[in-house]
Amino acid sequence: MLRKSEKELITLLRNxxxxxxxxxxxxxxxxxxxxxxxxxxxxxxxxxxITLANWxxxxxxxxxxxxxxxxxxxxxxxxLTNSTYVxxxxxxxxxxxxxxxxxxxxxxxxxxxxxxxxxxxKVITHAVVEELAKEKAEVLKNS
Numbered sequence: 632m633l634r635k636s637e638k639e640l641i642t643l644l645r646n647x648x649x650x651x652x653x654x655x656x657x658x659x660x661x662x663x664x665x666x667x668x669x670x671x672x673x674x675x676x677x678x679x680x681i682t683l684a685n686w687x688x689x690x691x692x693x694x695x696x697x698x699x700x701x702x703x704x705x706x707x708x709x710x711l712t713n714s715t716y717v718x719x720x721x722x723x724x725x726x727x728x729x730x731x732x733x734x735x736x737x738x739x740x741x742x743x744x745x746x747x748x749x750x751x752x753k754v755i756t757h758a759v760v761e762e763l764a765k766e767k768a769e770v771l772k773n774s
Contacts, residue, residue, distance in 0.1 A: 633676070636661070640669055644680055645766055683766065686734050693735040694759040697745070698727040701752030710751065716744055727755070 633641070636659075643655055652663045659666070670680070686694060701707040711717050711731055719732040735741040741758070748754045 633673075633678075637669055637673060637678075640666065641673070641678065648680060648682060691734045691736050693738060693741050694762075695733050695735070695741060696757045696759070697731050697733055697748065698723075698755040698757075699729045699731075699748060699752055700727045701729070703751055704728055707751040710748075714744075716740070728752075 639659060640655065643650065643658060650658075652666050655661075655666055656663045673680070686692065699707060699711075707729065708720075708722075711720050711729060714733075716733045716735055717731045718734050721730045722728065723730045733741075733744070735744065745754055745756055
């Protein structure tokens with residue numbers, strides 16, 4: 632379980648992961664050495680501090696959620712895991728086996744990939760029109 636001080640640090644880093652330890656130190660009223668130790672402790676707890684990509688800026692403007700129901704589970708999982716279009720992959724239940732967030736440079740690649748996946752089983756796709764919120768979960772709740 633994360634301590635409140637670790638959750639506060641994560642919240643600030645989620646809002647701006649490029650802040651320096653000095654800036655974080657001022658905001659949290661905590662010595663830089665303590666912040667360094669907290670970040671090290673978070674890494675030991677397998678908390679990853681990552682950068683979130685703006686796919687449109689990276690010339691990958693088509694984002695879609697794809698759901699797949701298949702009888703070839705292992706084969707499909709391997710295909711999805713190795714795909715350059717799959718950004719995030721989930722194993723799910725209740726109507727589908729996999730859900731994946733995919734990123735494409737254009738609609739041509741999107742449609743070709745969906746056609747390829749249809750050979751694996753039933754495919755349902757939802758193209759993202761607009762991202763309304765990202766990384767909005769409250770880290771400090773239940774503290």
